[in-house]
Amino acid sequence: MNNEIISPIFSEKNYQGKDIILEGVRIPLRGQYSLDLLDKFSNNSRRVIKLERPDLNIEYRELIKNDLDLLRNMWFDPNDETFPRDLSSHIGFVLLKDEKVVGGIILKPIGDVLFMHQLVAGEEGKKIKASTLLVWHAARMLTRKKWHSIDVGVSYNPARYNFFRHFAVEEYPIILKKPFYTPIIRFSPFKSFRDIEDSESKKPHKWLDPNTPYTFVPRGSYAISTLLKYLKIGKGDKVGVIKTFDTAFVSGCVAQAVENVGATCVVNQGESLPECKAVLLIHEFGIPISQDNELVMVARDLGLKIIEDCAWREDKVFHFSDYSIFSSQKIYDMNYGGLIIGASIPSEELWGYGAYDFVKAKRFKKDLQNQCVNVESRINNWTQFHDYVCAEGWTTYEGKDVEGFIKNKKWAPTVYMIDFGAGNFEDGDKIVDELIERLEQFGIQSGKYHPSAVLYVPIHDNMSSEDVRYMFAVIRGYFNSCNAYVSS
Structure with a gap:
């Protein structure tokens, strides 16, 4: 996070706005709503659309490049740099009255969505409510085709905002500009320090079972390298890595922890497991590895030491794992602390591994006592x-x-x-x-x-x-x- 987020400096000369959530408008072109779109438009829009009479002498056609200059001159800002100059990445329709273009709608495909890039009406077009007619025509021509929806958009201009609301079949939250004071939303649930309750009578946290050996480390990221050192895994050794997702990607903190002891990761490779000293089971983002994962079963049959990385979880998945690793800062409202469950490593040995902090170790039980995942x-x-x-x-x-x-x-x-x-x-x-x-x-x-x-x-x-x-x-x-x- 940069310093402008923590301590922003007021510098704008004119009020900019657009920095608070507003509801945008979307017209679905698939699913149940696409069958009766007109009924979902406002009463005012339906009245305009139903006035489409033959005597008005209007017609529609698809947008062509030659229409763009005409529409640009009708646009409220002819110098708008976002107004397209060709149709290489846009589609649309124009409305003609008495064979003259009086308005147009320009749509920009992004993914499966058509964004309403410009909705334009000249003076003649405004008299017959061309903007409303064009939105309706685009919706009826494109519904139940390959597109997911038309994004009508959002506006912080009151008049345009109220106009867009006429087509609010669906809504979505949107914010365009950064707020002056931003919230801080991390992967860690930690937001602020809690008061410590000094109560020895309370039941200890479930991680701290007195019948199970465990070791505290200052941060969860130290747990892997500390445990590997404790297991005498080092230079030239291989550590098998089995993950939730079948990719070769291993997070930087895991890869670095293995490299720090001189070992190398062997990711999702069953044929290499016999060469490994231990196997690390990574429940990525807390999403559990399948109980019937074949590689896990192979590692178990080989008698390898099995280490579960439960850093994003509150509990382990496999009852037969030899060790499990937890990170209080990744799952609780805490800014420090990790645990190795299955090993009780003496503090002198931890000091030698560079993973001992007696201050944090002293207060960890109290900080952890009232923590649980909601x-x-x-x-x-x-x-x-x-x-x-x-x-x-x-x-x-x-x-x-x-x-x-x-x-x-x-x-x-x-x-x-x-x-x-x-x-x-x-x-x-x-x-x-x-x-x-x-x-x-x-x-x-x-x-x-x-x-x-x-x-x-x-x-x-x-x-x-x-x-x-x-x-x-x-x-x-x-x-x-x-x-x-x-x-x-």
Whole structure:
């Protein structure tokens, strides 16, 4: 996060606005609403549309390049740099009265959505409500074709906002500009320090079972390298890595922890498991590895030491694992702390590994005592964001059926993953890279799951429903062309 987020400096000469969430308008072209769109428009719009009489002598045709200069001269800002100069990436329709173009609608395809780039009406067009007629014509001509929806858009201009509302078959949250004071939404649920309750009578946290050996480390990222050193795994050794998703990607903190002891990762390679000293099972973002994963069974049959990386979870998945690793800062409202369960490593040895902090170790039990995941809240947040994504026609990452986990009401992942490499997006990698930059500007941590064009964003129980709405609104604002408009 940059310093402008923490301590912004007021510098604008004129009020800019557009920095608060507003509801955008969308016309679905698929599904149940697409069959009776006219009934979903406002009464005023329906009256205008039903006045389409033969004696008006109007007709429609598809937009051609020669129409663009005519429409530009009708546009409220003829110098608008976002107004297209050709039709290489736009489609549309024009309305003619007495064989003369009096208005037009220009649509820009992005993915499966048609964004209303410009809606133009000249003086003659305004007399017959050409703008309303053009929106209706585009909707009826394109419904139940290959497109998901027409994005009518959003406006912070009162007149245009009220006009757009006439077509509000569906709505979505959107924000265009960064607020002066931004929230901070991290992958970690940590937001602020809690008061410590000094009570020895309370039941200890479930991670701290007195009958099970465990070791505290200052941060979860130290747990892997510390445990590998404890197991005498070092230079030239191989560590098998089995992950939730069948990709070669390993997060930087895991790869670095293995490299720090001189070992190398062998990812999802069953033929190399006999050469490994141990196997690391990574439940990516808390999404569990399948119970019947063949590689896990092979590792177990080989008698390898099995280490579960549960950093994004509150519990382990496999009862037979030898060790499990947890990270309180990734799952609780804490800013430090990790645990190795299954080994009790002396403090002197931890000091030698560079992983001992007696101050944190002393207070960890008290900080951890009242911590637990509010599963219902996390599920509600995930479902809310999922509903926004599905309404857009976007694709959640297809590696796992996360919806199936959600339905049992017992568990939810710690992130939401959107696959911009799916659908009709031309450059998913570019979209994800630019979204990560935009989200950071708005105070939101995010990441890219390699090698796919997958964006992942935080979902945890310390987020409010409004946090979830804001996060989606920031993503949605990236796609609206008015985000790039600068008045001349």
